[in-house]
Amino acid sequence: MKTIIAACSQNLSGSRASLHAALRTLLAVPWPSQRDVRAWLQLLAVLQWVLSFLLLGPVTLVLLIYLVFTRFWPISALYLAWVIFDWDTPEKGGRRLPCLRRWSVWRHFRDYFPVKLVKTHDLSPGHNYIIGSHPHGILCVGAFCNFITGSTGFSELFPGIRxxxxxxxxxxxxxxxxxxxxxGGLCPVTRRAIGHLLSENGTGNAVAIVIGGAAESLSCSPGVTTLILKNRKGFVRMALQHG
Structure with a gap:
């Protein structure tokens, strides 16, 4: 019996020693610094944004088509009915969710580049505005960050402006x-949508138009800024028409 107890004691002692050694090894592993954590969060914030723009629409479309041939076809039918009913909403100012602008992930998105909004002039909430934005870049990062997210403090810098x-x-x-x-506050770059915001949606609206458009995005190359402004005067005509 004494021999058995002694053997058990030795096993327990050995287990404790192994556990302590494992803990010491774990604690000896260098933990990521706050700087590393911030860098990863910034990278993930940008990655989710890029994937949303590139994949959200096509993947959802394929999924809805697939569901048509399954017992879940009512989901596709209901969403199709909703889209038909809601077809003109983008042309009428959209349906923004303020909580999306305040999403904390946008702060990490902003800091990745980083993006900064510099105020040079006051904007009166009693008027509407067309803002020409350039350059386009590949995915309009600067315009999206400043006008769609609240991470750069647009609402604080320009109170009363949407x-x-x-x-x-x-x-x-x-x-x-x-x-x-x-x-987020995006709308189609059409005369109808812009005209609605400038004349039928009250005052305090600031509509940003990336003047170069898709043609400018195709001219992107590292270290070179290409602006396409010739024959891009439609936004000027809209501003003159709506005062």
């Missing part, structure tokens, strides 16, 4: 992606 950013009308034909765009 910012909107225009994009290709075709983006609002993609399922679920259209909801994502409208929730």
């Amino acid at each position: 910012p909107f950013l225009t994009t290709l009308a075709g983006n609002f034909r993609l399922p679920l992606f259209r909801e994502y765009l409208m929730s």
Whole structure:
């Protein structure tokens, strides 16, 4: 019996020693610094944004088509009915969600580049504005960060001003992606949509138009800024028409 007890005691002692050694090894592993954590959060914030823009619409479209051939077809039917009912909403200012602008992930998104908004002039809430934005870049990072997210303090710098950013009308034909765009304050870059914001949506609206458009995005190259401004005077005519 004494021999058995002694053996058990030795096993317990050995287990404790192994556990202590494992803990010491774990504690000896260098933990990521706050700087490393911030860098990873910034990278993930940008990654989710890029993937949302590139994949959210096509993946949702494929999924809805697939569901048509399953017992879950009512989901596709209901969403199609909703899109038909809601078809003109993007042209009428969209349906923004303030909580999306305050999403904390946008702060990490801002700090990755970083993006900064510099105020040079006051904007009166009693008027509407067209803002020409350039350069376009590949995905309009600066315009999106400043006008769609609250991470750069647009609302604090320009109280009473509601910012909107225009994009290709075709983006609002993609399922679920259209909801994502409208929730942030994006609207189609069409005469009807811009005219609605400038004349039928009250005052205090600032509509940002990336003047170079898709043509300018295709001219992007590292270290070179290409602006396409010739024959891009439609936004000037809109401003003159709406005072």
